[in-house]
Amino acid sequence: MTSSKRNAWGLFNLGAAATIWGSTFVVSRYALASVSFLYLVILRFACSTALFATLFLVQRPHMPRGREWWLYLGAAASGYVLSIPFQFLGTSLTNAHIGSIVTCATPLAIVVLAGLFLHEHIRLRDVLAIAIALSGVALISLEGLRPNVGVSPLHWLAGIAALVAAAVMWGLYSLFLRLITRKQSSLAATGISNALGFFILLPLFIPRGGEVIATVTTRPVLAAAIVYLGVVSTFLGFSLWTLGLQQVNSVSASSLMFFCQPLAGTILGMLVLHEHVTAQTISGSGLILAGLLVSMVRPQVNTL
Secondary structure: OOHHHHHHHHHHHHHHHHHHHHHHHHHHHHHOOOOOHHHHHHHHHHHHHHHHHHHHHHHOOOOOOOOHHHHHHHHHHHHHHHHHHHHHHHHHHOOHHHHHHHHHHHHHHHHHHHHHHOOOOOEHHHHHHHHHHHHHHHHHHHHOOOOOOOOOHHHHHHHHHHHHHHHHHHHHHHHHHHHHOOOOOHHHHHHHHHHHHHHHHHHHHHHHHHHHHHHHHOOHHHHHHHHHHHHHHHHHHHHHHHHHHHHOOOHHHHHHHOOHHHHHHHHHHHHHOOOOOOHHHHHHHHHHHHHHHHHHOOOOOOEO
């Protein structure tokens, strides 16, 4: 496969993963009405870990050795233990389309982290892009101060902060994956980091796990939502993301594909959950997307 074709497939896989994650905000918003964000994360990872374990038994990928385990632990901690719980917490305190829009700023975090740790250039244009995107996040944050939002201002701002933290942690997770897939397969990178994240979080589930499972088994729609989060959002979505990062020429190339996430999340939030999108939200999301567009432009000069 030629380099350009491989890069095109990588962008396609990243876009498919981002679209799936846009729907994740809607499904998780429904499930969070019945299950706390932390238990929902652990049940989601339990489903995906079981699938990865089955696939490992069939394909038997190369396992990490020695210091390679530290990269996997970093990926597990940033992506599974921190980013996804922050995402669910932020979505539970705001709503589905806000979650998909704010976490869309992830590529800007990737640009900064790639410059710091992978020695990719941080350009003046990137600094401007981050400032524009942050102004968009601030504008969306101020929406929660209106009296008719239906959420307390403190909860709303805490939700926005959690979503920003999720975006930063996901950027760090993407960098760990980029380093891992230089020597390991995308299956090993995703499956092992998924399993590590699940087992790190599992002790938090044990005290009330029986009650949660009893609630889920008596509600088929809730059970279907959790299976969707585990199979489609995690197993399929994370696998496509890891494969895409392995295929693209630069880790910063994921910026363009993140446009799919807020588009899917906002449309589904309006159609399925009947969420109302205000002019202030549209303006804020426009600033975030404008920041991404500014970052995506590739000038020949102006690097720091």
